[in-house]
Amino acid sequence: MNVALWVVVPYIALTIFVVGHVWRWRVDQFGWTTRTTQVLESRLLRLGSPLFHLGAFAAIGGHVLGLLVPKSLTAAVGVDEHLYHLVSVSAGTVAGLMVVAGLGLLLARRLTSPRVRRTTTRADKVLFAVLAVTIALGLSATVGENLLGGGYDYRATIAVWFRGVLTFHPDPGLMAGVPPLFRLHALSAWVLTAIWPFTRLVHVWSAPLAYLWRPYVVYRRRTPIHRSRHV
Amino acid sequence: MRVMAQVAMVMNLDKCIGCHTCSVTCKQTWTNRDGVEYVWFNNVETKPGVGYPKRYEDQERWHGGWQLDRRGRLKLRAGGRVKRLLNLFSNPDLPDLDDYYEPATYDYDTLVNAPAGPHTPVIRPKSAITGRDMAITWGANWEDDLGGAPEHAPADPNLAAMAEKVRMEFDQTFMFHLPRICEHCLNPACVAACPSGAMYKREEDGIVLVDQDRCRGWRMCVSSCPYKKVYVNHRTGKAEKCTFCFPRIEAGQPTVCAETCVGRLRYIGLILYDADAVLEAACVPDPRDLLEAQRRVFLDPSDPEVVQAARAAGISEDWITAAQRSPVYRLAMRYRVALPLHPEYRTLPMVWYIPPLSPVLDAVTGAGADADDPDNVFHAVTDLRIPLEYLAGLFSAGDTEIVAGVLMKLSAMRAYMRARTVDGTVAEDLLEAVGMRAAEMEEMYRLLAIAKYDERYVVPAAHREDAAALSAQAGGCSLDGDGGPGMSDFHPAGVTGRRGDGRLGLKLFVRDGGTA
Ligand code: SF4
Ligand code: SF4
Numbered sequence: 001m002n003v004a005l006w007v008v009v010p011y012i013a014l015t016i017f018v019v020g021h022v023w024r025w026r027v028d029q030f031g032w033t034t035r036t037t038q039v040l041e042s043r044l045l046r047l048g049s050p051l052f053h054l055g056a057f058a059a060i061g062g063h064v065l066g067l068l069v070p071k072s073l074t075a076a077v078g079v080d081e082h083l084y085h086l087v088s089v090s091a092g093t094v095a096g097l098m099v100v101a102g103l104g105l106l107l108a109r110r111l112t113s114p115r116v117r118r119t120t121t122r123a124d125k126v127l128f129a130v131l132a133v134t135i136a137l138g139l140s141a142t143v144g145e146n147l148l149g150g151g152y153d154y155r156a157t158i159a160v161w162f163r164g165v166l167t168f169h170p171d172p173g174l175m176a177g178v179p180p181l182f183r184l185h186a187l188s189a190w191v192l193t194a195i196w197p198f199t200r201l202v203h204v205w206s207a208p209l210a211y212l213w214r215p216y217v218v219y220r221r222r223t224p225i226h227r228s229r230h231v
Numbered sequence: 232m233r234v235m236a237q238v239a240m241v242m243n244l245d246k247c248i249g250c251h252t253c254s255v256t257c258k259q260t261w262t263n264r265d266g267v268e269y270v271w272f273n274n275v276e277t278k279p280g281v282g283y284p285k286r287y288e289d290q291e292r293w294h295g296g297w298q299l300d301r302r303g304r305l306k307l308r309a310g311g312r313v314k315r316l317l318n319l320f321s322n323p324d325l326p327d328l329d330d331y332y333e334p335a336t337y338d339y340d341t342l343v344n345a346p347a348g349p350h351t352p353v354i355r356p357k358s359a360i361t362g363r364d365m366a367i368t369w370g371a372n373w374e375d376d377l378g379g380a381p382e383h384a385p386a387d388p389n390l391a392a393m394a395e396k397v398r399m400e401f402d403q404t405f406m407f408h409l410p411r412i413c414e415h416c417l418n419p420a421c422v423a424a425c426p427s428g429a430m431y432k433r434e435e436d437g438i439v440l441v442d443q444d445r446c447r448g449w450r451m452c453v454s455s456c457p458y459k460k461v462y463v464n465h466r467t468g469k470a471e472k473c474t475f476c477f478p479r480i481e482a483g484q485p486t487v488c489a490e491t492c493v494g495r496l497r498y499i500g501l502i503l504y505d506a507d508a509v510l511e512a513a514c515v516p517d518p519r520d521l522l523e524a525q526r527r528v529f530l531d532p533s534d535p536e537v538v539q540a541a542r543a544a545g546i547s548e549d550w551i552t553a554a555q556r557s558p559v560y561r562l563a564m565r566y567r568v569a570l571p572l573h574p575e576y577r578t579l580p581m582v583w584y585i586p587p588l589s590p591v592l593d594a595v596t597g598a599g600a601d602a603d604d605p606d607n608v609f610h611a612v613t614d615l616r617i618p619l620e621y622l623a624g625l626f627s628a629g630d631t632e633i634v635a636g637v638l639m640k641l642s643a644m645r646a647y648m649r650a651r652t653v654d655g656t657v658a659e660d661l662l663e664a665v666g667m668r669a670a671e672m673e674e675m676y677r678l679l680a681i682a683k684y685d686e687r688y689v690v691p692a693a694h695r696e697d698a699a700a701l702s703a704q705a706g707g708c709s710l711d712g713d714g715g716p717g718m719s720d721f722h723p724a725g726v727t728g729r730r731g732d733g734r735l736g737l738k739l740f741v742r743d744g745g746t747a
Contacts, residue, residue: 035468208426216423
């Protein structure tokens with residue numbers, strides 16, 4: 001059971017993630033987009049979208065820090081357990097609340113604006129459900145265990161297991177005593193990973209940073225007709 | 232001097248009857264699909280009026296186009312690169328669907344399927360977006376022929392800029408139609424604003440396009456185009472815009488809007504221009520100098536030096552000949568009667584307009600004078616502030632003298648030809664008044680009034696052999712020239728391949744896993 005959940009599931013999700021992205025990029029660049037709906041509704045989006053995205057950046061940053069950076073490294077630069085706990089719980093809670101508020105507004109918009117509602121695809125619905133569950137579990141784990149509860153040192157177990165998965169030395173035993181909220185959060189995150197390439201989330205990889213240094217006006221020569229679509 | 236060719240258009244506004252044939256044929260060709268119901272690559276709006284989308288000319292609100300910063304450098308009005316990236320999550324300058332209009336259709340099926348009953352079945356308008364019942368309260372040209380003008384037209388941003396109040400009572404005002412397509416600008420703000428680099432200007436003919444495979448739906452182009460001629464397809468989440476009917480242009484045919492224009496008022500031809508001079512022209516401090524600055528960017532296709540430079544730049548002989556015959560060059564540069572729309576946006580637009588004489592003629596007749604007498608018209612052109620100021624706001628960044636000069640030429644042409652054909656005399660005084668030679672005047676008359684098909688459209692076909700040559704060399708990198716930055720074996724052919732846009736990518740991610 002442990003092996004199935006903490007070794008097999010992650011690798012299935014990661015395989016789908018990688019193969020799915022390659023497949024999608026090769027066959028469906030036309031569908032590779034943010035699928036913006038701002039022209040259809042902008043009042044709720046104006047608040048919800050920045051909240052969600054900035055909160056998500058903070059949350060992702062927190063996860064990188066918590067999962068990928070080993071405890072020994074933070075200790076070596078002089079961050080003790082107490083300080084780490086303080087920062088991670090407070091920043092994590094703020095980020096989590098931002099994401100929840102943002103996603104809440106965006107979901108409300110999907111439901112209340114008939115225009116946006118009509119453009120919502122099945123992939124969108126699945127994505128919103130999985131995202132909402134993952135975020136809810138993550139936030140309740142942070143708030144429930146670490147803010148209100150006694151605190152759980154996930155860096156001793158989950159983080160080590162996660163790095164093990166990434167380095168192909170998974171140790172499912174580490175997950176045995178982990179509180180259920182964290183375990184459920186991890187599992188739903190793997191589901192999110194697996195559906196990622198088939199949803200609008202692919203736009204994450206197209207963050208247009210190159211815009212900062214490319215020349216303003218782009219010239220291109222007329223390419224052979226059969227290649228890309230121009231409309 | 233870096234010579235480039237651009238396919239450009241001129242529209243003679245006096246002849247536009249506002250029939251919308253151009254809009255409808257364009258829509259049938261390009262935007263009769265889901266997601267672009269509200270989109271008109273070609274639209275015709277009544278002026279004075281708020282336009283489509285509403286008040287799109289109010290750049291204080293939409294921040295479209297370019298402006299000079301305090302140090303005189305050209306910047307997108309919506310802000311610098313960092314600011315635009317920060318606005319990715321919510322673009323504060325994007326128009327709402329309601330700023331365009333909510334497209335409607337009718338439940339036509341009821342006409343056929345309604346059960347038998349005492350009443351004739353009626354159809355009801357349904358939103359094309361949500362499918363629900365709706366009241367139709369706005370459209371792409373709601374104010375057609377000044378309909379509702381007393382209520383809406385005062386919101387026209389061009390009127391707001393004028394010193395005098397314009398009366399909107401129907402019998403005391405003036406009006407004309409303004410057909411608009413994408414300007415295929417020399418300095419396109421849409422291209423500059425596109426974060427993913429999906430928009431580009433074609434080197435061969437200057438047509439501005441959106442690469443549908445690379446657009447990621449950041450919708451910055453929509454707000455940065457001051458003419459609001461890029462649109463979001465709300466189904467695909469991608470930007471779409473007027474294509475200048477490039478498949479037809481490549482085949483040597485005019486655009487659909489031009490081909491079907493009932494007034495036969497559109498002209499299509501080539502302009503040779505100096506690509507190195509574009510930025511400087513867009514940067515002149517006084518917006519009233521932009522017209523002349525843009526004219527200086529255009530090159531005289533009959534100048535042997537230009538011809539030689541064009542050949543050196545790889546422009547073929549038939550294109551050079553076409554440029555020499557270009558009606559657009561003649562109207563904009565030789566007779567100087569065509570003017571750009573809103574040059575103050577600094578995008579150097581390439582669809583120019585011959586301003587309409589009709590508002591002035593209307594005013595002359597309205598004052599009880601004979602509009603056929605050139606003296607009356609000349610007088611009106613210099614004395615009548617209202618239509619002149621309005622036209623200047625549209626076509627010359629507010630410089631009434633430029634518009635007055637054009638209108639004088641047009642009315643002189645009418646009077647000159649009347650004297651020629653009715654009285655059989657040559658009105659030397661008229662020629663002198665507008666500084667034109669008799670032959671020139673008659674050529675201009677032929678082009679504007681007779682307007683033969685093959686004089687209106689001088690479109691050289693694109694060169695397929697270019698495309699062939701391009702795919703043949705596509706195995707290598709275009710930067711691999713002597714001393715070029717790509718001079719290396721950095722990309723072994725086994726791992727990399729050519730992407731759709733010509734850039735190199737990992738083969739894993741390239742469809743067909745191959746080249747070209
Ligand atoms: S008019 Fe056309 S080329 Fe010019 S900025 Fe707008 S979309 Fe771009
Ligand atoms: S088809 Fe010609 S005359 Fe009719 S509205 Fe269009 S531009 Fe004007």
